[in-house]
Amino acid sequence: MSIRTALVTGGSGGIGRAVARRLAADGMAVAVHYAGNRVAADSVVAEIRAAGGRALAVGGDVADEQVMSDAFDATEREFGGIDVVVHTAGIMRLAPIAELDLDEFDRISRTNIRGTVVVAQQAARRVRTGGAIITFSTSVTRTSFPTYGAYVASKAAVEALSLVLARELRGRGITVNTVAPGPTATPLFLDGKDEQTVENLARAVPLERLGQPEDIAETVAFLAGPARWVNGQTIFTNGGLA
Template sequence: MSTNHNRVAVVTGGSRGIGRAVAERLAADGLDVVIVFAANEVEAKAAVTAIQEAGGRSHAIQADVADESAVKALFDMTEQLFGGVDVVVNAAGTMVLQPVAELDLDEFDRMHRTNVRGTFVVAREAAGRLRDGGAIVNFSTSVTRLNLPTYAAYAASKAAVEALGPILARELRGRDITVNAVAPGPTATALFLEGKSDEMIRNIAGQNPMERLGRPEDIAEVISLLAGRGRWINGQTIYVNGGAA
């Protein structure tokens, strides 16, 4: 990897939850970080402030990840701010849980627009813009292996993301750019914990041999490796779930 410039990361969905933990970890690793948010500017600015107060450089940019014009503008602005892009983390995503027979197809389309189209749009722009020696990290989910009722549409969207990685990795041959996906298990974010009883959370936590939920920092640790020194990991989906699947 080139060391004659500060490395720069773009993290979609970086204003909260796992995405924010990833943004803060990459900043702690010494990268300049652009936090991409869809709507919640307050949380995005709070994430930027946290990074800056810890001594890092960060900026928040609003963009619809499924809109190719907005994503092009996002990369343009990042290059203007920090000189280039080296790492892209596609953490933006949404989840709809419904049995197939009751699936709201409008909600299905909205989810796939973010999870599938959004990931592909950002990856497409990244493929043409990343500096050599860079990394693309996409987000899948461990539920692609668990066959859980109501998760079919969500799991299908993430299976599409998994299919992207090894193919794009081969298309980027010769540029030393890695493309991988992480597939978290249940992780203790506000979004995950909302609406769940203590008993339900204990039951979910007990499904893996570590007997706890994942923490956003657990996922960020793996992404730090993939974005940095893990150069011999390429075209893979890494399940980060404490052994649940």
């Protein structure tokens, strides 16, 4: 039986890095995608290879269909096919809706919505029978914290797109699910927050801590592997945050 292969967008840091490492530990060959930080992606690849796994780095703007087509091509050339696509790549900017810079909103929409569509298109065309497509949302679609309006709007779109895709792939044995993390200790989450804000968010979780990237990677590994009867769902991986 050939080795299973995963392509992880945003795999050079934060949650994506933890996901790439976890899937490799589960025996998958992993294409580690990066948007701009090739050095970080190469370090993940080196770590996976040092542990006896197979990996390569692929780069590019997730919202550019030709660039992402090339990334999928490179993965298929190297590993012979693709079984799992995990789309963690995204950006977040916070501002009250009344003060939101619309150019900034367009940038968020381009990366988070168009980027998801571009990656989902390639995944729908290429993932092998029995595979999995996993997108990323946020628990703030539920908590609706102030200043998250643009980000939440983009991630609500991801949830909707993913459910439609799950239904469109009927008959191919491919699952499509969305992971919605809660407050997780990544640069994306921590950027711009003071210590008190971070502490308050940690206390808001019944488990009284921030999530770690590895906590999120556990959910991804489940959806990418044994979870063959979980489909069209958004999994809130947030320690019980209401």
